[in-house]
Amino acid sequence: MxxxxxxxxxxxxxxxxxxxxxxxxxxxxxxxxxxxxxxxxxxxxxxxxxxxxxxxxxxxxxxxxxxxxxxxxxxxxxxxxxxRVGGSARGLLRVAVTALAAPRPLARALAATRLAYPRAELTVSLVGRTSAVTAVAAGEAELAVVDGVAAASDPLALPAAAPVSALRVAEQPLAVLLPAGHPLSGRRRIRLASLQDAFWLDAPDASVPLTELRAATGSDAFPPSMALVGPSADAVTECVAAGLGLAVVPAGGASAPGEGVVAVPLADAGLLHRTEAVWSGSRAEVVDHLVAGLADARAEPL
Amino acid sequence: MxxxxxxxxxxxxxxxxxxxxxxxxxxxxxxxxxxxxxxxxxxxxxxxxxxxxxxxxxxxxxxxxxxxxxxxxxxxxxxxxxxRVGGSARGLLRVAVTALAAPRPLARALAATRLAYPRAELTVSLVGRTSAVTAVAAGEAELAVVDGVAAASDPLALPAAAPVSALRVAEQPLAVLLPAGHPLSGRRRIRLASLQDAFWLDAPDASVPLTELRAATGSDAFPPSMALVGPSADAVTECVAAGLGLAVVPAGGASAPGEGVVAVPLADAGLLHRTEAVWSGSRAEVVDHLVAGLADARAEPL
DNA sequence: GTCTGCCCATCAGCGATACTGATGGGCGTG
DNA sequence: CACGCCCATCAGTATCGCTGATGGGCAGAC
Missing domain, CATH: 1.10.10.10 (Winged helix-like DNA-binding domain superfamily/Winged helix DNA-binding domain)
Structure with a gap:
């Protein structure tokens, strides 16, 4: 039984x-x-x-x-x-980060935490969206920093069915990555709906996943041209430049869009790229410090 | 292990x-x-x-x-x-309903389903919010009809941590139940914030739960005066009339507010009472018919 | 058609597991 | 102080779940 x-x-x-x-x-x-x-x-x-x-x-x-x-x-x-109840007083801080999560606030918060806890054992690993959240739930990481697309007031639809808490860390507008010669590459802004029948890179760990685009726009279009596994931003750039398909990425990130591609901001109001910090259960002291640092970083300019 | x-x-x-x-x-x-x-x-x-x-x-x-x-x-x-996969072709239809769930659409849809499936075994039980959802998840009911408070675009925050699907059945404005002699009982509308320091009945199964009020307004006020367990609408009316505390209920329900109490509509925009139908997994034919009937009822006037 | 290889079901045997019933120790109570 | 209640522990036993061996069915090669 x-x-x-x-x-x-x-x-x-x-x-x-x-x-x-x-x-x-x-x-x-x-x-x-x-x-x-x-x-x-x-x-x-x-x-x-x-x-x-x-x-x-x-x-x-x-x-x-x-x-x-x-x-x-x-x-x-x-x-x-x-x-976690027993042994988590030690300074173990494993952070699982997705490829498009805002790196600047995280880096600053990590630097502050490193100063405050010089003996903490710090590990940052770059992983896929689902793995990041499940790693936190399963205790393989103390914190996840995950990105995704959502309407302005909604929380991110986190992939795992696990009980976790989340904090909004950063929000950025979205942009479409187009090859340099694309007819729309001269535009100041683009509406997502006007591109829903174009072909798109299916690169869920290196750009905004198509499933999230569909969920956020309520459309089930956005046909995939090719799949691209793994969190390689360069691969996305190269594939877009080669005309293999389009991709949606956060605008104004740390890195320039790269050669042969143009990033045109989305005109869709209320659709944002957001980065959230995710943890499970109660936070150990080091984790608490890092989350507080991330919360502070929200106030600063990106 | x-x-x-x-x-x-x-x-x-x-x-x-x-x-x-x-x-x-x-x-x-x-x-x-x-x-x-x-x-x-x-x-x-x-x-x-x-x-x-x-x-x-x-x-x-x-x-x-x-x-x-x-x-x-x-x-x-x-x-x-x-x-459910094997044996659910039989016409077993157990519906778990919360006290404030919109009764009219449900009654009409049930009547239509009874006509279409005269031999179906039909059971409706009135239960608390949490029990309704867990009953569906655990297969003790085929459908739940649950009410709650939410902002206009948000789904209800269903209590159980179980994988279920939901359909919006009806939405009504909210009203505050005041004793007849209350200083604000003559008002046309009331803002919830102006009452957050009044004392409130804590009657989660017979009125809008205080926890939902707090979650929907973002305030942690609304001090409870007394607890009232069970889905008895009459008890709420009597307690409010006796000056024991206030309560929030859906406006314009089937029943008149009752003697000694006044229902004043809430002025808070975007705060709604919503009824949702909740089921788990795939729906058997009878359940499907009932859910379709509930979906149709949305179009009709309440 | 036949042979061969792969794969899953079944069986006997054995070690581990989880229960019952009995016993003992600690703590509050009369 | 004695009693009663409650939880821990122990010995004994029945059951369970694993291994290793065997058998049957299907597919592909020749």
Whole structure:
């Protein structure tokens, strides 16, 4: 009685790898154990979860798959939250940052925190949006600094289904990255709707993700031209310059737009690029100092 | 390795009852088993979770307690979602309704659904806000119809940490319920801020909860005069008439405000009473029909 | 068509686990 | 001081879940 989280973990592995044997290898079980775990889960839920040969989730399995990652993440988050109570007085400060998060306020706040806590162990890692939030929830990072697009008054729609707190750090207008020769590249401003049928780079970790554009504009257009994985801003610039597709980026960032491309500000009112700091549970002293620094940075000019 | 949900369930029972023995009785275990489960959980998380004698959560236990109900709810929700796949073709339609949810659209939609599915088994139950949403998540109801206060463009802040979908059913202006002799009872409109230091009935299931007022106005005032549990609209009217405190209710509801009280509309722009329909996972045919009926009802006058 | 290889289900056996029931110690209470 | 209540611990046992071996079914090669 009661769904075993271990079985859930095994289930998602099996689905992801589409193989009992491969999942067994990954998890350090024998194939027999995996088979028995899935069978037990199916009996427990009284429903077949997997099609065999080829291995694929059934309708019921698909439903379970919608819930499983959230459950497992929350389980990890609970464990991490409990662990933070005991040992977090030490100066461990791991910050997970997304590629387009405003770097200046973060850098300044980090500098101040480094001064105040010279012995703190400081790590900043550049990761994808989802990983940043899940890392915080699971206790693999003390803080995440995440960017995204939202209307002026709304909070960011954070990807993970985990209980976290957030603070707005910076807001910038948005711009469209166009190749230098593009017919609209001379414009002072562009409305997003006028470009919704153009082709777009699908580079969720190095530009504003298309899914966020669609959510923020309420349109389901913005056809993707090519996928670009990883947080490489240069790759985006080069691909836009080469005419492979357009991209939306925060305007007036630290770096110039680069050769061969033009950044034209968006005319859409109320659509903003925002950076938020995200943490989970109560904050240790060092983390608190850094968050306070980020809060102060809001007042300063970018 | 891996927190056992059964242990989590035991843990919350022990905390709620502040007793190992009582929790054992409730769960059908021996006291010995409960003691061992808690010990195993503490060893697994490497932290003491409970103070003994008297039994109370430690700091770490409090953290775990924040996560545990959400995890257990999601586990139940997953189980219910899987169960819906197989057996939900039958006409089972259990609707959980909060006290202030707009009754007219619901009644009309229910009537239409009853006509279209004469053999459907129909149950409507009046419950608190949190129970309504958790009932849907846990598969104890097919649909919830929940009310709350929100700004015009925001969705309702639903209480449960569970993955559900929602549809706006109706919106009404808000009114303050004042005793007939109140100095402001002759007003045409009242701003909420002018009353934030008055005393208020804390009747979360029979009027707009104070927590929602505070969240929607951004003020943490609105001191409570007395608590009133349960969804009794009459009790609210009587208490307001007796001068025990004020209350915010949807204006122009089905029932007249009652003797001895006056309902004065709120002047606060953008603050609305909204009713939403809430469901989980995919909807069975009957549920789909009812939700469609609720969607249609939005167009009609209230 | 047949052979071979891969993959999942099943089974026996064994070690680990989690329960019961009994016992003991600590603390408040009469 | 004695009693009662409550939680921790222990021994014993039944069950559970894993390993390793075996078997059946499907696909691709020849």
């Amino acid at each position: 009661g769904v075993d989280p271990q079985q859930l973990r095994t289930f998602v592995s099996v689905v992801r790898l589409a193989s009992f044997s491969a999942a067994a290898r990954e998890l350090g079980y024998t194939q027999s154990a995996v088979s028995q775990q899935i069978a037990a889960l199916e009996q427990e839920l009284r429903a077949p979860l997997l099609e065999r040969r080829p291995v694929a989730p059934t309708e019921a399995g698909a439903r379970l798959l919608e819930h499983a990652p959230g459950i497992l993440l929350r389980l990890d988050a609970a464990r991490a939250d409990v662990a | 891996g927190v056992d949900p059964q242990q989590l369930r035991t843990f919350v029972s022990v905390v709620r009852l502040a007793s190992f023995s009582a929790a054992a009785r409730e769960l059908g275990y021996t006291q010995s088993a409960v003691s061992q489960q808690i010990a195993a959980l503490e060893q697994e998380l490497r932290a003491p979770l409970l103070e003994r004698r008297p039994v109370a959560p430690t700091e770490a236990g409090a953290r775990l307690l924040e996560h545990a109900p959400g995890i257990l709810l999601r586990l139940d929700a997953a189980r219910a979602d899987v169960a």
